[in-house]
Amino acid sequence: MNEALLSHATETMAAGSKSFDTAAKLFDPATRRSALMLYAWCRHCDDVIDDQQLGFQAAAAQSTPLQRLETLKALTLRACAGEPMSDPAFAAFQEVALAHAIPQQQAFDHLEGYAMDVRGDLYPTLDDTLRYCYHVAGVVGLMMARVMGVRDEAVLDRACDLGLAFQLTNIARDIVEDAGNGRCYLPINWLAEEGLTLENYAQPTSRDRLAKVAQRLVAAAEPYYASAEAGLAGLPLRSAWAIATARGVYREIGVKVDRAGSKAWDRRQGTSKAEKLGLLAGGAVSALASRGKQAAPPRSAALWQRPGGGGDRAAGAA
Template sequence: MPVSPSEPRLSDDRAACAASIRAGSKSFFAAGLLLPAAVRAPAHGLYAFCRLSDDLVDEAGTRTGRIAAVARLERRVARAYAGDPADASADRAFAAVVAAHAIPEALPRALIEGLAWDAHGRRYATLAELHAYAARVAGSVGAMMALVMGVRDPDALARACDLGAAMQLTNIARDVGEDARMGRLYLPLDWLAEAGIDPDAFLADPRPGPALAGVVDRLLAEADRLYARAEPGIARLPARCRPAIRAAALIYAEIGRAVTANGGDSVTRRARVGTARKLALLARAAAPRAAPRGLALPPLPQTAFLIEAVSGYPPRAARRLPSWWDLTGRVVHVLDLIERLREREAFGRTGVAP
């Protein structure tokens, strides 16, 4: 039978999860400034576990090692849902969050499936296939965060998935060179073919150019379409969370504009959003605004399974842990969580955090 952790252990776990935010999450921290301190704890728990998941797969080295790491993660998710999390701060915090907020297991399982696709070196023939990947590694996180904020309405969840997918596409557009140097390629293969780019030749010698810039621009245009679809869902969030979520969207969309300003070169240059610009976007996010229309748009076909999973897992199905395990408040959106699922540790790995 699981042994309930002590109050000091919970405090230590929360501190460890918060430290992972401070260590490499400048954009997340910037958006979180708009929130009261109490709402951050559940986000920290989800962030820490998702970051741990990404790191375990990414640091496994060989393809065989990465696949084995995915299998270990699947077991850790199962243990968290059984109320017997692995002996790690991120696992214990994650178990508390999913229990307290009735997060169906299908959502973190979708995230792990996306990491498995990475482990196998999967490529994506079309934009639709790329959306299926984004739904897993980013849409799932958007849905989990919405649940932690107490939002379970299918239309609002669909918009949260849109935002997660938009941010993932922005990541891909920004990290083309970084990914290529690790042997990874996420740009739709049919778009590359239309642009006259051979995928294997590009991976062997990744270089910027007008043809590649055109493909990146197409991907950013799709991301912008999804940001627009996501906007009406922000109005359905708790009022005190809306500025932070809107800031997350604005800052990430600005990353895409920085890629464009670099001439679409995300091979030799890394798009950044400076501090002054982030502050301006934070102020813009905090300004009152009327709710736009479009909440009831159907979900992307690739994210529909996430919304259906929540519909079949009502709040009363939540397994409650002891009251002191109840992480109070709601949560900021996963701005940097999505980013960290695509980046590597600053200075010690290939990517450099903005």
């Protein structure tokens, strides 16, 4: 076991995602190691695109985000092919990908999310926003589920739903911060319905109207959180506890954005240590309750369906 890789991945998780770091500690040791390794790769790719690498070995800097993206693609392809990897993030990903038979397409689906950022894509409707959410988070849910031993397509759909819910919450929380970085993931037609444009939606004078868009986004995440909870029965108990806890932490962030209204972006919304402890307990209750369930009810056809998923593609409500 490469302890240097594990140490790097642990530090990356602790620095990059305090919300998921709490839940990840609940996995059994083998699952936790693989989850940390996968997260380290995802975080590294994100940081490389933004030219803000974390870790003890920064990737060779390229002159443009597009060139950095092409480097990430090339290294990911090599990792999937089993070639020797010197970069710790790609060595970590290779270990996970080969051990859990993660489809190469899923890795490249994730990289497409960074490509969408590099291109500066815009999102006319909620369905378009959900497509972005799939690439940056839904497919990570699929890969994480494979790490937990899931192969059932119906359960994988629920894992993807949780990723979608997480990202919708993140978008609502980070609207103003993202705007400062020149990125907007909001459905443009929702902005238009509030009389907002790409030029003025993040201005302080627009906060009351922007809050309505954020609250709508938080509400849009709810059926995906519900769908994900129904998938807990398909996970091993400790994994179900970890995922139920992560679900509770992220959902609580959305609740806070919703309640804060126009003041949601005065400070970054998060959960306190005391709140996390309560959500840990709630996650345990949900995980234990899932043990008595034989199978999840059919997934709603109204939910956005991942590419190649278990059901026919159904667009989310625009």
